[in-house]
């Protein structure tokens with residue numbers, strides 16, 4: 001008998017004569033304490049994220065690339081990793097073409113293995129979209145795919161994320177139900193609620209442990 | 224890589240280690256400060272008592288429901304994960320689990336492993352196992368990294384290096400990494416970041432734990448603040464997750480309350496910086512992520528705990544660490560005193576099933592039964608009740624215990640004393656005779672009664688028994 005069968009048999013023996021417990025999940029417990037008006041949603045997300053060292057800026061559909069440019073300039077950032085096949089990636093590239101000068105745009109368009117050294121050590125900033133936000137906990141939902149791969153939001157010291165105000169939901173439960181996560185989980189799905197941090201030495205908070213030292217959220221006011 | 228040499232307090236038994244730890248002022252203040260702050264943070268995060276209690280009950284029901292269908296859910300998880308392209312392995316013992324991990328690494332001809340925080344891999348002593356086979360297995364959680372560099376073991380399940388202060392870390396980094404000594408925490412973290420980033424880049428295999436395994440979707444959910452978990456599970460070409468069989472939950476929605484309970488109980492955070500849900504390896508056309516994902520399901524005594532309906536509740540644990548943060552014993556003696564992977568209240572109830580009660584006979588009694596652990600546990604494990612049960616299992620006749628290697632504290636003379644005491648209380652004649660003798664011969668009570676008289680006055684029967692006094696009282700008309 002395999003280890004698998006032995007473990008399962010032992011467990012089944014332990015359950016002999018018992019019945020499965022009912023599913024008494026009460027969704028009110030995870031939704032009711034976390035409900036907000038449209039305006040509150042934005043302010044709550046913003047204040048929670050700012051409390052953990054995230055910069056949040058309201059921007060418009062038309063001018064957000066200008067804000068990105070400005071953020072990079074004040075930090076003296078030399079390059080920006082972006083996703084050329086996404087709508088926001090195209091808008092960014094168009095803007096960059098128009099202004100000519102500015103940090104180098106790096107397109108994430110080949111397998112990580114082909115340029116691992118550069119990705120790990122030389123990329124200074126990245127721009128990604130988001131698949132929504134959560135007001136209750138101040139979180140971004142990232143749904144990496146072939147166009148906007150997983151490492152984009154992890155390796156660069158500065159991560160800039162675009163969030164549509166209209167896609168902020170009250171709480172995680174509501175968001176996962178609405179987006180139907182249970183029936184189509186991607187290979188990797190992330191909630192990101194601030195820049196990387198640690199409190200492992202004397203509980204003193206330090207940012208930029210392994211992931212981004214800085215997270216900037218641009219809230220697109222489309223609501 | 225050097226073998227891990229326990230640097231402190233890992234010899235002797237619980238009592239002698241406790242005495243040593245209690246005399247170490249630095250250690251005690253490191254723990255006191257940290258535990259006070261963790262308790263405060265948790266309290267602040269659960270400001271609304273009604274909300275908290277409702278959520279704890281839901282958490283308990285979710286885990287109880289999952290356990291009531293555990294074998295089915297494990298099969299469902301396996302089937303879903305397999306569909307998603309994840310390879311599932313089963314191990315009854317830590318030795319088996321290590322062999323599986325080693326085989327996967329060998330198939331890739333790997334020599335460098337980078338590891339996110341995983342208590343199950345500590346259970347397996349995976350680092351030592353792989354080091355002995357010339358595979359470097361590096362911890363990447365900052366706390367774990369510090370502890371590993373110093374050849375130690377974690378002293379807390381959430382904050383592994385909590386027993387050290389910044390000066391001790393500064394000295395360690397200076398000695399081991401050859402960097403300038405700095406007591407600036409930010410700089411220390413940046414030193415760690417640089418050293419580990421190169422390792423993430425080079426690693427052949429990444430190992431991680433799992434916080435929740437979701438049967439419905441075949442998803443492994445990991446929480447963390449640092450990003451080392453995401454690195455370990457995303458950057459290397461192979462990801463191996465190791466977890467205990469009790470981590471499975473039925474539905475994706477079940478993790479909503481559990482996640483909230485976990486991060487608020489552990490750190491007082493509404494959520495951790497990263498919640499990382501992994502449901503498969505890199506798909507065709509994707510540009511990063513591991514090509515292979517494996518899950519190793521470890522039993523290691525869990526199915527034995529599962530066999531007993533009361534002890535089964537141990538498996539509700541979501542490893543938040545709140546019980547240790549609130550434990551007056553843990554705070555004073557620190558994590559290393561327990562001498563095992565899981566310290567504190569959770570350690571006391573889970574370790575006997577893994578290593579056998581005879582190896583940790585003092586653990587169930589290293590508690591004042593104050594009840595704090597049970598009161599804060601987010602999934603409502605009745606820890607004090609389980610400790611009492613283990614105390615009983617400790618003294619039953621060998622072979623009669625339902626716990627692995629129970630009965631280590633069984634003593635014939637103790638049994639005889641209790642038998643005599645029971646007899647005495649059942650027979651009025653004997654009892655009267657005993658009272659007469661005890662009050663007359665009271666001066667003969669021994670002065671030394673083991674540890675009791677080390678800090679208590681020796682007990683001595685009164686000159687007159689209560690029965691006597693009541694009789695007199697009634698003779699005088701029963702008035703006061």
Ligand code: SF4
Nearest residue numbers: 540541543544546600
């Ligand atoms: S026993 Fe309860 S309080 Fe302790 S670590 Fe487990 S879940 Fe947390």
